Every structure is written in structure tokens, then in C-alpha cells.
Amino acid sequence: MRMGFTGMTLDRADHLRRDEQALKLARMHPSARFLLLDGLKPVLAPDADRLLWVRRSQAPDNPSIFLGLDEEGIPHFALAGAAADVGGIATDARAAGTRLSAPEAGIVALARSLLDWHDRHGFCAACGAPTRPVKGGYGRQCDRCTAQHFPRVDPVVIMLAEKDGLALVGRQPGFPAGFFSALAGFVEPGESLEEAVARELWEEAGVRARSVRYVASQPWPFPSSLMIGALATADSHALSPDFEELEEARWVSREECAAALRGDGDWSAPPPLAIAHWLLRAWVEGQVPPS
Amino acid sequence: MRMGFTGMTLDRADHLRRDEQALKLARMHPSARFLLLDGLKPVLAPDADRLLWVRRSQAPDNPSIFLGLDEEGIPHFALAGAAADVGGIATDARAAGTRLSAPEAGIVALARSLLDWHDRHGFCAACGAPTRPVKGGYGRQCDRCTAQHFPRVDPVVIMLAEKDGLALVGRQPGFPAGFFSALAGFVEPGESLEEAVARELWEEAGVRARSVRYVASQPWPFPSSLMIGALATADSHALSPDFEELEEARWVSREECAAALRGDGDWSAPPPLAIAHWLLRAWVEGQVPPS
Numbered sequence: 001m002r003m004g005f006t007g008m009t010l011d012r013a014d015h016l017r018r019d020e021q022a023l024k025l026a027r028m029h030p031s032a033r034f035l036l037l038d039g040l041k042p043v044l045a046p047d048a049d050r051l052l053w054v055r056r057s058q059a060p061d062n063p064s065i066f067l068g069l070d071e072e073g074i075p076h077f078a079l080a081g082a083a084a085d086v087g088g089i090a091t092d093a094r095a096a097g098t099r100l101s102a103p104e105a106g107i108v109a110l111a112r113s114l115l116d117w118h119d120r121h122g123f124c125a126a127c128g129a130p131t132r133p134v135k136g137g138y139g140r141q142c143d144r145c146t147a148q149h150f151p152r153v154d155p156v157v158i159m160l161a162e163k164d165g166l167a168l169v170g171r172q173p174g175f176p177a178g179f180f181s182a183l184a185g186f187v188e189p190g191e192s193l194e195e196a197v198a199r200e201l202w203e204e205a206g207v208r209a210r211s212v213r214y215v216a217s218q219p220w221p222f223p224s225s226l227m228i229g230a231l232a233t234a235d236s237h238a239l240s241p242d243f244e245e246l247e248e249a250r251w252v253s254r255e256e257c258a259a260a261l262r263g264d265g266d267w268s269a270p271p272p273l274a275i276a277h278w279l280l281r282a283w284v285e286g287q288v289p290p291s
Numbered sequence: 292m293r294m295g296f297t298g299m300t301l302d303r304a305d306h307l308r309r310d311e312q313a314l315k316l317a318r319m320h321p322s323a324r325f326l327l328l329d330g331l332k333p334v335l336a337p338d339a340d341r342l343l344w345v346r347r348s349q350a351p352d353n354p355s356i357f358l359g360l361d362e363e364g365i366p367h368f369a370l371a372g373a374a375a376d377v378g379g380i381a382t383d384a385r386a387a388g389t390r391l392s393a394p395e396a397g398i399v400a401l402a403r404s405l406l407d408w409h410d411r412h413g414f415c416a417a418c419g420a421p422t423r424p425v426k427g428g429y430g431r432q433c434d435r436c437t438a439q440h441f442p443r444v445d446p447v448v449i450m451l452a453e454k455d456g457l458a459l460v461g462r463q464p465g466f467p468a469g470f471f472s473a474l475a476g477f478v479e480p481g482e483s484l485e486e487a488v489a490r491e492l493w494e495e496a497g498v499r500a501r502s503v504r505y506v507a508s509q510p511w512p513f514p515s516s517l518m519i520g521a522l523a524t525a526d527s528h529a530l531s532p533d534f535e536e537l538e539e540a541r542w543v544s545r546e547e548c549a550a551a552l553r554g555d556g557d558w559s560a561p562p563p564l565a566i567a568h569w570l571l572r573a574w575v576e577g578q579v580p581p582s
Contacts, residue, residue, distance in 0.1 A: 006483045014494050015533065110481025117480070120438070123419035125412040130419065138479075147411070153478050155446045155517055187444050188429075189408070189515055190401025192297045193508040203305050214505035217484040224480055226446055228519075242306065 003218035004097050004273035008106025010068030010076055017136040023066060026075035027056065033074060034059040035067070035107065036081035036088065037115055042096050042108045043081070043088035049099040051107065052088035060085070065114045065137025067107060078111035093221060097273050106219075113224040114138075117151045120223075125149065156225045157196045158184035158276055160283055161209045161234040166251035167283055168205060168234065169267075173247045179268045180250070180260070182276040184227070197230050205249045206240025209233060215288055218275040229279045231288045254284045294509035295388050295564035299397025301359030301367055308427040314357060317366035318347065324365060325350040326358070326398065327372035327379065328406055333387050333399045334372070334379035340390040342398065343379035351376070356405045356428025358398060369402035384512060388564050397510075404515040405429075408442045411514075416440065447516045448487045449475035449567060451574055452500045452525040457542035458574050459496060459525065460558075464538045470559045471541070471551070473567040475518070488521050496540045497531025500524060506573055509566040520570045522579045545575045 016022050026032060033053040036043040045052045053076075064079040083090040093112050097105045114137050124131050124142035131140040131149060140149045160182050161168040169180040185200035187193065194212040201207045209232035218227045241249045252260075252267075257280050259265035270276040282288050307313050317323060324344040327334040336343045344367075355370035374381040384403050388396045405428050415422050415433035422431040422440060431440045451473050452459040460471040476491035478484065485503040492498045500523035509518045532540045543551075543558075548571050550556035561567040573579050 003483060005481065006486060008481060008486075012479065012490065012494075015535075018535075106481060110479075113480035121416040123414060123416050125414050125416045125440070128414035128419040128421065149416070150445075150477075151480050152443060153446055153480055154441075155444055186441075187517055188303065188401075189404035189442050189444055190296065190299060190397060190510050190512065192294060192510060193517070193519070195297060195299070199303065203303075219481050219483060221481065226478055226484070228484070244306075244309075 002102060003216060003275055003278065005105050005109035005219050005221065007102030008068075008110060009103040010070055010107065012068045013066075017066060017138050023136050026066070027064065027077065029075050031074045032056055033076050034064065035076070035078040035111060036083065036086060037078060037111055038081060038083040038090035040112055040116055040119075041083075041090040041092060042111065043083040043086065044091045044096060044099075046087060046089055051100065051104050052086060054086050058086055063118070063133050063137070065111065065118075065133075067110060076107070078107075078115060080115060094273065098271070109219045109221040112221040113219070114151055116221075116223045121149060152224050154225050155187040155193075156184055156220070156227050157187055157193055157200060157230060158182050158227050158279065159197045159201065159212070159230045159232055160279055161201050161205070161207050161232050162283065163234040163237060163251075166237065166253055167257065167280070168201075168207060168249060169252055169280075170205065170241070170249040171247045172245070175247070176268070180252075181270045181274070182229075182279050183246070183249075184276075187228075193228055193230065197232050201232065201234070204242050204245045206238070206242075208235040210235070213288060215279055215282055216275060220275075227275045229275045231279070231283065258284045293393060294507060294566055294569065296396050296400035296510050296512065298393025299359075299401060300394040301361055301398065303359045304357075307360075308357060308429050314427050317357070318355065318368065320366050322365045323347055324367050325355065326367070326369040326402060327351075327374065327377060328369060328402055329372060329374040329381035331403055331407055331410075332374075332381035332383060333402065334374045334377065335382045335387060335390075337378060337380055342391065342395050343377060345377050349377055354409070354424050354428070356402065356409075356424075358401060367398070369398075369406060371406060385564065389562070400510045400512040403512040404510070405442055407512075407514045412440060443515050445516050446478040446484075447475055447511070447518050448478055448484055448491060448521060449473050449518050449570065450488045450492065450503075450521045450523055451570055452492050452496070452498050452523050453574065454525040454528055454542075457528065457544055458548065458571070459492075459498060459540060460543055460571075461496065461532070461540040462538045463536070466538070467559070471543075472561045472565070473520070473570050474537070474540075475567075484519055484521065488523050492523065492525070495533050495536045497529070497533075499526040501526070504579060506570055506579055507566060511566075518566045520566045522570070522574065549575045
């Protein structure tokens with residue numbers, strides 16, 4: 001199973017980020033390629049399911065982030081810019097994640113998360129002064145108090161509780177009608193992934209669970225989550241949902257789940273772009289580690 | 292295996308954090324208990340390996356974070372304060388993690404990460420204005436631009452590459468003499484855990500690896516990491532360390548590793564507080580998932 005937004009093949013070339021002079025040269029490289037994001041929407045070619053890469057001369061004069069080097073050593077960058085100025089199509093990042101090849105979808109995940117972080121972190125959280133981007137976009141520097149700030153990656157656990165051949169799915173209040181997914185929540189300070197899974201199942205559904213088993217992970221650039229998928233064994237089928245978090249929770253069988261994944265069930269399952277799809281599929285197919 | 296800093300038994304009671312009035316009442320509860328951290332060092336009882344809990348009347352008038360409820364429903368809080376004022380001992384959090392029971396070590400992990408985050412995030416990263424703590428310490432609110440900010444949890448991959456009965460360990464420049472551990476690095480935006488493991492092994496040691504298998508996770512409150520331990524299969528034993536990140540890297544056998552874990556090897560292994568200890572031990576004992 002290939003998780004959505006994984007599969008970037010650029011070499012992130014961390015050593016270049018530490019070398020401002022080398023980065024400057026990379027930006028001036030005659031073959032350097034630039035991806036625009038228009039209001040955080042990646043700009044795609046007008047005629048095909050691929051990113052529209054432009055030359056430096058076509059790119060606006062905005063700060064760029066360093067994405068990495070391709071196999072030929074050509075540097076790739078991303079920056080904010082208007083799709084109309086380069087003849088491309090600003091495309092919702094979720095749609096792009098589905099339409100693009102895995103290497104290009106991975107680039108969208110990186111570029112969207114980093115550019116969004118810069119948009120919302122222009123000031124020093126330690127002293128309030130303006131900060132400036134450094135390290136090819138992988139940091140911001142405060143010149144007043146010298147604090148360095150680094151992009152956020154927010155770990156989220158997403159999990160299926162199972163018991164006696166049934167798995168637990170739920171609906172958040174904002175979900176489309178009939179749509180159910182795995183439960184999920186942010187990992188908090190001072191807990192392991194296993195503890196976060198047990199806590200979220202308890203908080204959201206009133207379910208006590210144990211034997212947490214890791215299944216897979218996925219970056220989710222809305223804005224910068226790291227989704228960590230797991231399976232857990234519930235103590236009972238009793239439910240007590242927190243209705244602020246969960247509009248409805250229900251236990252479903254493998255048959256119901258398989259139908260939903262095929263698109264002919266009586267509820268809708270997440271699409272293959274989302275790790276929840278693969279969690280459900282792994283459970284239906286018995287492809288998860290034993291407890 | 293019980294990871295260091297896991298095992299907190301307080302109910303974090305997320306619903307209370309959303310209710311400012313209930314939190315105020317919880318703070319006034321006659322049985323409420325308060326933990327002081329003195330310069331981020333938890334304050335222990337002078338005569339035993341346990342936390343020194345004090346009453347509200349003994350606690351200074353500093354903002355407190357809500358830790359959770361114990362089994363009797365008694366609310367617990369943490370705040371900055373001087374050990375000397377309450378007759379306790381300010382204790383290094385690593386030492387506390389080793390000396391305290393698992394439930395109390397887990398409390399230290401949560402309290403240290405959250406209080407440190409508040410210390411270093413007094414201003415709005417979006418607009419530069421001062422912010423104020425909300426949600427029992429699980430957020431900060433900007434009253435100028437209305438942005439909400441949440442505590443960081445920074446995922447870190449820590450991994451052993453293995454090939455033909457040998458595992459890869461390394462020394463960072465700041466390590467004590469003779470000390471080797473598993474390689475580690477922060478997960479970056481736009482990558483899965485599996486991709487982060489492969490990238491870090493490549494960047495730090497020049498090793499190509501595949502078949503990444505999850506082993507365990509641990510909160511590490513220095514300042515707010517989530518350590519995610521994994522094993523990976525290396526393509527070859529060839530090494531090309533990045534000497535800025537790694538002073539030395541070497542392949543070790545299970546016998547060498549077992550001796551180091553026992554404390555009688557020709558290098559020193561991480562102590563049981565650290566997930567790296569358990570990663571090495573799991574590898575020595577063959578307790579890791581097959582590739």
C-alpha cells in the first residue's frame with residue numbers, strides 16, 4: 001500500500017540548507033526549477049496531471065523554500081505566486097494529491113506545509129520581533145533575541161478499535177452526510193503513541209482499548225500533520241461518544257466495511273488518498289499485526 | 292518493556308480544559324494538588340523518590356497547567372516555583388525519570404514539556420503580540436489577531452539499521468567518551484516515518500535502507516520530542532558519515548551490544564530511561580518484527 005503524499009524522490013540535501021552561499025548558487029542555477037503555490041494551492045500544468053515547473057525568470061520575487069535535488073542534481077524550489085502569471089491552474093492540494101504521481105504529490109505535501117508555516121510564523125514566539133527565513137526555508141531566525149524556530153510537524157494518531165470481528169468508526173460533526181472514518185486526534189506532550197491511541201478512544205468514544213499495533217504513517221499537509229495509523233483491541237462494544245468531537249460512532253463488520261470501501265455500502269469510507277482508507281482495508285483483509 | 296516517561300495514570304480530562312469555569316473550580320478544590328518545577332526541574336520530596344505535591348495555599352501565584360484528575364477525581368496542576376519555598380529538592384528531569392515511579396515520571400514529562408513551551412512562546416508567531424494561556428495550559432490565545440497556538444510535539448525517528456547480524460550505532464559530537472547510541476533525527480514536513488528513517492540513515496551515515504519496522508515510542512521532554520523507534524534493513528555495510536552530525540559510526544554484533552547493555556562492553560550503551568536502550572535490547576533478543 002502506497003500512502004497518499006508519500007513517495008517524493010527529491011534528495012532533500014540537508015547539507016545545502018546549512019550553506020547560504022551554496023543555496024544562493026542553487027537558486028541561480030540555469031536549470032533550477034520553481035513550483036508556485038497560489039494561496040497554498042499548487043499550480044498544475046493546464047493540459048496534464050503534473051506540476052507546472054517554471055524557470056527563475058518566470059518566478060516572482062518571493063522567498064523560496066528549497067525542496068531538494070533531482071537525480072541529475074537540478075535544484076528544485078517552491079514559492080508563493082499567481083497561477084495566472086505562468087499559465088497554470090491553481091489546484092486544491094487534496095485533488096492534486098490524487099491526480100499527481102507519487103513523487104509530485106510528495107512535493108506538494110512538503111511545499112504546502114512549509115509555505116503555510118512561514119505564512120503563519122512571521123514573528124518570534126519568544127520575544128515578538130519579526131523573524132526571517134533561514135536554512136532554505138527549514139527555519140526562521142530572530143535577530144533580536146537570537147531564537148531559532150523550526151517548522152512544525154504535528155503527530156496525529158488515527159486508529160481502529162476492534163473487538164470480536166467488529167471495528168469502530170465515527171463521524172465528526174463536519175463530515176459529509178453518510179461519511180464515517182477511523183477516529184483520530186493529536187498526540188499530546190508526555191505520552192507515547194500507544195498512550196495517545198488509548199486516550200483518544202476513551203475521550204472520543206468512551207472505549208477502553210489495549211494491544212495497540214502500529215500499521216502505517218502518512219504526511220498530511222493540512223497544515224502539517226503526521227498521521228500515524230494503528231489498530232487496538234477494545235475491552236467491550238459499549239460506546240459513550242463525546243458529542244462535541246463525534247456526532248456518531250458505530251461498530252461495523254468486515255463485510256460492511258468492504259462494501260463501503262468499494263463504494264456500494266450504506267455509508268461512505270475515506271478515499272485512497274487518506275491513511276484511514278488503508279487502515280480499514282488492512283483490517284478487512286486481515287493484514288494487520290496480531291495482538 | 293516499559294519506556295521511560297510513559298505510564299502516567301492521571302485522566303487528562305480534555306473536557307475540563309474547554310471549560311474555564313470548571314478549571315477555576317478545580318484549582319480552588321480543597322484537595323487539589325500542585326507540583327512545582329524550579330527552572331524546569333521537578334521538585335521532589337526531600338526524603339524519598341517521589342514528587343512533592345503541595346496545596347494551593349503553598350503554591351506561588353504563577354499560571355498553572357492542568358495535568359489531570361486522579362482516580363478519586365482530585366485535580367492535579369503544575370506551575371513554576373522555587374523548591375526552597377516548599378522544602379523540596381529541584382531535581383534534573385532525567386534523574387527524576389529514573390528515580391520516580393512510572394506514573395510520576397509520566398507527569399514530569401507532561402509538566403516539563405508544557406511549562407517549557409509556555410516559557411518560550413509568550414508571543415503570537417502570526418502577529419507578534421503577547422498571548423495568554425488558555426485551555427488549562429494546552430493553548431495560548433492571541434487577543435490581537437485571534438490566532439490560537441498549541442503546544443508542540445516534535446516527532447523524532449530513532450533507528451537501528453541492521454545487516455547480516457550487525458547493527459549500526461553512532462556517536463554524536465557531544466556524547467560522553469565511549470558512548471554510542473541509535474541514530475536519530477526529526478521528522479520533516481512532507482514525509483512518512485518510514486521515509487524519515489531512510490532519509491536520516493542516508494544523511495547521517497550514507498546508508499541506504501528499506502523494510503522499516505516500527506518497534507516502540509516514547510515521549511522525551513527535552514523539550515518536547517516524541518521518539519519513534521524503528522528497525523530497518525541496510526543494503527550494505529559501507530559507511531559515509533556526515534561528520535557534522537556523527538563523530539563516528541560503527542557496525543556492532545549482538546554479542547558486543549549485549550555486553551554494552553550489561554555495562555561491561557568496550558563502549559557504553561544508553562540507559563533504560565531512553566528508548567534507544569530498548570531498541571538495542573529488542574534487536575539483541577530478536578524481539579523485533581521480521582522484515
